Amino acid sequence: MSEGKILVSACLIGKPCRYDGKHQLREEVTVLHEEGMTIVVCPEEMGGLSTPRTPAERIGDKVIDKNGKDVTAEYKCGAQKALEIALKFGVKEAMLKSKSPMCGCGRIYDGTYSGKTIEGNGVLAEMLVANGIEVEAID
Incomplete structure (x- = not known):
């Protein structure tokens, strides 16, 4: 990891902001946070989505929740x-929750709600990569 701040998914430091109202606490991210090396974001909440919320998956350029509602605008x-915050603070790296339609990098859920994944990036991961920010997916 570099010397600068690292953008991290809030659920990875224990904030209960996942779609199901839970968190995905990861020790390696918590240690960095406790050392003051992180900028914490929950882009779903920043986009106006509630916690808990209906699960959503990415289908092409759209994000559709399990009830069929298009939540692409909220995700974008x-x-x-989150991207604006990263750019403001000169972030070069991000640690984001794997497989999610927002934060997944490399593999995301396939849009069928079957638990299967496909090659692809979540909305935020895609924006960060396009702006030269290295993204690490954390399971």
């Missing part, structure tokens, strides 16, 4: 806000 809004 939250991702844009």
Whole structure:
């Protein structure tokens, strides 16, 4: 990891902001946070989505929740806000929750709600990579 701040998914430091109202606490991320090396974001909440919320998956350029509602605008809004924070603070690296339609990098859920994954990036991961920020997916 570099000397600068690292953008991290809030659920990885124990914030209960996942779609199911839970967190995904990861010790390696918590240690960095406790050392003051992180900038913490929950882009779904930043985009106006509630916690808990209906699960959503990415289908092409859209994000559709399990009830069929298009939540692409909320995802793009939250991702844009998180990107602006990353750019403001000169972030070069991010540690994001794997497989999610917002934060997944390399593999994301396939849009069938079957637990299967496909090659791809979440909305925020895609924006960060396009802006030269290295993204690490954390399971």
